[in-house]
Amino acid sequence: xxxxxxxxxxxxVLEAKLGEENNNxxxxxxxxxxxxxxIPHHVELVRYxxxxxxxxxxxxxxxxxxxxxxxxxxxxxxxxxxxxxAVVQFYKFLSNEYRYFPIRCAVNACKALAANVMGLHKMLxxxxxTRCHGQKGKTYHICNWTIxxxxxxPRMPRGSYKxxxxxxYHEEEVSVINAFAEILDLQP
Ligand SMILES: *[C@@H]1O[C@H](CO)[C@@H](O)[C@H](O)[C@H]1NC(C)=O
Ligand SMILES: *[C@@H]1O[C@H](CO)[C@@H](O)[C@H](O)[C@H]1NC(C)=O
Ligand SMILES: *[C@@H]1O[C@H](CO)[C@@H](O)[C@H](O)[C@H]1NC(C)=O
Ligand SMILES: *[C@@H]1O[C@H](CO)[C@@H](O)[C@H](O)[C@H]1NC(C)=O
Numbered sequence: 001x002x003x004x005x006x007x008x009x010x011x012x013v014l015e016a017k018l019g020e021e022n023n024n025x026x027x028x029x030x031x032x033x034x035x036x037x038x039i040p041h042h043v044e045l046v047r048y049x050x051x052x053x054x055x056x057x058x059x060x061x062x063x064x065x066x067x068x069x070x071x072x073x074x075x076x077x078x079x080x081x082x083x084x085x086a087v088v089q090f091y092k093f094l095s096n097e098y099r100y101f102p103i104r105c106a107v108n109a110c111k112a113l114a115a116n117v118m119g120l121h122k123m124l125x126x127x128x129x130t131r132c133h134g135q136k137g138k139t140y141h142i143c144n145w146t147i148x149x150x151x152x153x154p155r156m157p158r159g160s161y162k163x164x165x166x167x168x169y170h171e172e173e174v175s176v177i178n179a180f181a182e183i184l185d186l187q188p
Pocket of ligand 4: 061
């Protein structure tokens with residue numbers, strides 16, 4: 001029952017927000033939550049398209065006692081990275097496998113970064129990808145990237161999640177990256 005409520009709530013919120021974006025009104029997915037903790041586990045690069053990406057490497061590592069962080073090094077093979085869309089799909093671990101969870105959003109990646117959606121600004125703090133400006137043939141390094149859990153959607157069901165990030169350039173896939181994280185109550 002509780003889960004059902006969440007599903008409806010998320011769909012309403014996301015549809016409302018994405019509807020706004022389509023009308024070119026200010027972009028807004030500015031969540032705030034302080035009811036749970038997020039423990040990032042690791043990141044895996046699933047695949048990338050050589051047509052758009054010369055090179056990409058993700059390396060997740062233990063940042064401190066509880067958190068993982070990630071370093072990303074990449075080189076793009078085209079200049080229009082402000083036209084990349086990010087499709088984010090959540091999967092929740094249930095009965096031994098990751099199952100579809102009804103949070104999915106498709107946003108312009110640079111706009112999402114500029115708007116600090118889900119705390120994405122943290123990816124600009126270390127390394128030389130300091131704004132959304134990747135130039136063809138140049139290598140960029142993002143380091144010590146952790147999440148900002150306060151910017152996550154409120155009232156997420158506790159559990160383990162896989163977050164599948166698909167980067168798209170118009171109708172073509174650029175890259176697919178999976179991130180794994182756990183959502184826990186604030187105090188054990
Ligand atoms: C680990 O690092 C994260 C991100 O900077 C921080 O929020 C968290 O409090 C740290 N945890 C510990 C145990 O130091
Ligand atoms: C990134 O983390 C490494 C340790 O993993 C540390 O040596 C380095 O100083 C950090 N860099 C920045 C800019 O936070
Ligand atoms: C960014 O940093 C990486 C590694 O530190 C370096 O190889 C690369 O040339 C730098 N890129 C730019 C555009 O300065
Ligand atoms: C991540 O990048 C930082 C900064 O370039 C570096 O100090 C650290 O060794 C890297 N960590 C890993 C696991 O590659």
